[in-house]
Amino acid sequence: MLKENEIKVGDTHTAVLVEDLKRTQIVQYAGASGDYNPLHTDEIFTTQVAGYPSVFAHGMLSMGLTGTMLTDYVGDGALKKYGVRFTNQVWPGDTLTGKATIIEIREEDGSKVIDLMIETTNQNDIAVITGNATATIEA
Amino acid sequence: MAINKFLVEASHIMMFARSVGDANPIYHDEDYAKETDLGGIIAPPTFAQSSAQFDPDYFLRPKIGGEGWFGSGKEASGAKPSKDSGGSGGGAAMGLHAEQHFEYHIPVKAGDVLTATTKPGNSWEKESKRAGKLKFSESVTEYRNQDGELVITATGVGVQTERAVDS
Numbered sequence: 001m002l003k004e005n006e007i008k009v010g011d012t013h014t015a016v017l018v019e020d021l022k023r024t025q026i027v028q029y030a031g032a033s034g035d036y037n038p039l040h041t042d043e044i045f046t047t048q049v050a051g052y053p054s055v056f057a058h059g060m061l062s063m064g065l066t067g068t069m070l071t072d073y074v075g076d077g078a079l080k081k082y083g084v085r086f087t088n089q090v091w092p093g094d095t096l097t098g099k100a101t102i103i104e105i106r107e108e109d110g111s112k113v114i115d116l117m118i119e120t121t122n123q124n125d126i127a128v129i130t131g132n133a134t135a136t137i138e139a
Numbered sequence: 140m141a142i143n144k145f146l147v148e149a150s151h152i153m154m155f156a157r158s159v160g161d162a163n164p165i166y167h168d169e170d171y172a173k174e175t176d177l178g179g180i181i182a183p184p185t186f187a188q189s190s191a192q193f194d195p196d197y198f199l200r201p202k203i204g205g206e207g208w209f210g211s212g213k214e215a216s217g218a219k220p221s222k223d224s225g226g227s228g229g230g231a232a233m234g235l236h237a238e239q240h241f242e243y244h245i246p247v248k249a250g251d252v253l254t255a256t257t258k259p260g261n262s263w264e265k266e267s268k269r270a271g272k273l274k275f276s277e278s279v280t281e282y283r284n285q286d287g288e289l290v291i292t293a294t295g296v297g298v299q300t301e302r303a304v305d306s
Contacts, residue, residue, distance in 0.1 A: 018160055025158065032151070032158040034191035037199045038210035048215035059236040060188050064159030067184040076165045077177050082184050083240030083294075 001075040002137045004112055009102050013073040017065040017096040017120065021057065026092070029061040059086035062096065062129050066120045069098035074135035080113060084131030088122070095123040100133070112139045145193040145253040145282070149180050152249055156183050180249040184241060187282055187291050190255050234299035237275060242292040245284065252285045260294065271301025 018025070023043070030036045035058055038045040046055045063084050070082065090096065097120065104115040113134050120129040149169065156166035164171040165181055172180045191197045201208040209218050247253070260277030267273050275298050282291040 025160075029158040032155040033189045034194075034197060035188075035199050036201060036210075042210040044211040044215050045209070048211075060185060060239065061159065063239055064155075064161075064183065064185040064188075068159055068161040068163075071161075071163065071184060076163070076175065077181060077246045079184050079241075079243050081240070081242050083238070085238045086236055 001078050002073070002114065002135070004105065004137055004139050007102060007105070007114065007137070009105060011102045012099055013069070014097060014099045015069040015072065017069055017098045019095045021090065021092055021094045021096070023055060023092045026055060026057050026061060029058055029064070033058065033060060035060070054092055056092075057090035057094075059084075059129075062086065062090050062120060063131075065096060066098045066118060066129055066131075069120075070100055070116070070118065070133055070135075073100055074114075074116075074133075074137075078135045078137070079133060080108075080136060081134040082131070083133070084118065084129045086128070087130055088126050088128045090122065090128050094128075096120050096128065098129075105137070108134070112137045141257070142190050142193045142253075142255040145190045145255060147182060147186075147247055147249055147251040147253060149249040151189065151192075152180055152182050152186065155186050155189055159183065159185065177246060177248070182247040182249075184243070185239075186247065187241065187255075187280075187293055188239075190253070190280075190282070234274070234297045236295065237298040238294075238296035240294040243290075244292070245288055245290045247282075247284075247290050251290070253282045253290065255280050255282050257281075267300070273301075274299045 026040050030041050039050055040055055040058050043055050046052045099119050100116045102114050103117050106113060114137055116133045118131040118133055119127055121127050153167040161183055166183055169180055207218050209216055257278050257280040260279045262276040265273045275296055277296050280293040281289060284290050
């Protein structure tokens with residue numbers, strides 16, 4: 001868990017979440033999450049029937065990858081809130097970088113918390129996820 | 140959607156953590172996890188999404204026998220989807236996933252047995268140059284543990300588009 005005297009507003013944490021995303025990882029997420037939507041798992045359906053250039057990642061895979069970056073930063077069991085908007089699709093071959101920025105340090109229900117702004121971008125610097133989180137810190 | 144029994148199992152957590160690129164031992168190493176303040180293996184922050192595994196009627200999982208599945212087989216599409224395709228677990232079975240929000244009340248641990256109930260939230264419309272008319276709708280899922288305590292509140296926002304969107 002982060003300690004109050006070791007952080008300040010404006011601090012950032014960045015991590016590469018995935019390099020050259022493979023179709024198989026999308027399928028791996030489908031199997032773990034239970035969402036087997038052909039748009040994520042079936043190139044033939046997705047290109048020929050649904051009209052997309054290829055299968056694409058579940059939004060929740062991007063949110064999960066971003067969550068890995070987030071919990072690596074704030075620690076285990078520290079998250080109070082985590083929310084995102086899916087602003088662009090994530091395709092096989094994409095490389096994603098996640099970034100969390102501390103925007104506020106405050107008190108909530110008698111404990112110290114931080115609010116974080118979150119952004120995950122692809123290799124073209126296009127945001128695929130924007131969001132926010134709140135995490136408990138040590139006073 | 141209602142899920143009566145969402146068994147939170149260590150092996151499922153391990154597989155889920157792998158799929159989101161998370162090597163943290165708190166998700167797969169019982170011996171390590173026991174020594175932490177949390178006292179055992181916990182679920183990663185987006186794990187509640189996999190409650191879809193425990194929804195007997197979840198429409199984005201091929202049913203046993205494969206009947207009605209709309210993905211490709213001999214043909215590019217096996218069948219018409221029974222509902223609109225897209226969406227995700229946690230109740231947002233409504234087109235593409237636009238937003239997802241979690242509130243964590245109590246850490247979810249391996250061994251927990253959760254229930255989930257989903258209620259519709261707000262809905263609204265927007266015009267988009269890229270995809271035509273966008274219809275947004277919200278669903279709110281409450282996850283409770285074996286003691287009846289609220290552990291996670293999940294809010295999903297789905298969007299239905301007039302046209303396929305590529306970026």
